[in-house]
Amino acid sequence: MSPATHLLASWVVASTGGLNSRERVAVTAAGVGADADALGLVAEELTRGWDRPLLWWTDYHHVLGHNIGFGLLMAFVGFGVATQRWKTAVLMLLSFHIHLLADLLGARGPDGYQWPIPYLLPFSNAWQFAWQGQWALNAWPNFLITGVALGATFYLAWRLGYSPLEMISASADKAFVETLRRRFPFRAERESL
Numbered sequence: 051m052s053p054a055t056h057l058l059a060s061w062v063v064a065s066t067g068g069l070n071s072r073e074r075v076a077v078t079a080a081g082v083g084a085d086a087d088a089l090g091l092v093a094e095e096l097t098r099g100w101d102r103p104l105l106w107w108t109d110y111h112h113v114l115g116h117n118i119g120f121g122l123l124m125a126f127v128g129f130g131v132a133t134q135r136w137k138t139a140v141l142m143l144l145s146f147h148i149h150l151l152a153d154l155l156g157a158r159g160p161d162g163y164q165w166p167i168p169y170l171l172p173f174s175n176a177w178q179f180a181w182q183g184q185w186a187l188n189a190w191p192n193f194l195i196t197g198v199a200l201g202a203t204f205y206l207a208w209r210l211g212y213s214p215l216e217m218i219s220a221s222a223d224k225a226f227v228e229t230l231r232r233r234f235p236f237r238a239e240r241e242s243l
Contacts, residue, residue: 067137089106150167
């Protein structure tokens with residue numbers, strides 16, 4: 051699935067756990083961080099015409115970040131920076147595994163390649179998860195999931211008073227939430243009008 055979908059889904063997980071801002075960022079990062087191995091695409095594109103191009107995306111995407119070792123590393127780091135250590139670490143692992151499940155369901159490339167998930171790396175190469183029915187990255191189920199995640203994000207931002215924008219800018223987050231609440235006032239406020 052797209053990184054935007056992973057971000058929204060991870061933020062929804064983070065926002066339903068009663069975490070503080072730093073902990074929400076950690077849980078969200080765990081759900082998006084697996085795709086850090088996709089950054090190799092930049093090097094691959096820049097070196098495409100070379101005699102020996104850097105095939106970092108081809109060789110390492112869904113390898114470096116899509117395994118239990120990376121998930122445990124993320125949870126360990128989150129445990130170290132969180133106030134609610136265990137809750138944050140567990141939600142980070144949940145967010146990470148939702149990412150893997152989403153990719154297993156809907157990340158088939160335009161060439162038909164199904165990115166297998168080497169789940170037990172770096173401990174073992176025994177389990178390579180793939181699903182024959184995996185839908186394409188641009189298939190309608192991915193758009194539906196993105197829409198549902200976006201709707202949940204808007205609702206939670208309206209209800210809780212913070213949005214994913216808190217990770218970028220407190221003022222942008224505040225302006226977004228205020229705009230949502232003005233457009234869709236709370237029920238008690240609507241009844242008093």
